[in-house]
Amino acid sequence: MKISVDLTLSPLQNDYEIHVINFIKALRNSEFTVLENPLSTQIFGEYDTLMPFLQEQIKTSFQNQDICVLTMKIVKTDRSEYEPHF
Secondary structure: OEEEEEEEEEEOOOOHHHHHHHHHHHHHOOOOEEEEOOOOEEEEEEHHHHHHHHHHHHHHHHHOOOOEEEEEEEEOOOOOOOOOOO
16 A cells, blocks of 8 residues: 655754754655655655654654654555646
8 A cells, every 4th residue: 555654853952953854864765755845754655665664764763862753644645746736
């Protein structure tokens, strides 16, 4: 089953930028399609391979920070080709 995941990582500490950059670089270096915008990062793939990958990347990111919030939305479809029709 294909999924689309929208992620927003919000480290609550002064050196937040490096943690966001490292998280996005890890996503970029994966086998999955990754799209970025100024507010969030989207990643697309098969549920059974994407979710374990995300679980590991989130854990690594959390272990390298004192306090962090991660907002995640999951859609049951591949929306990587979405273009507005208006």
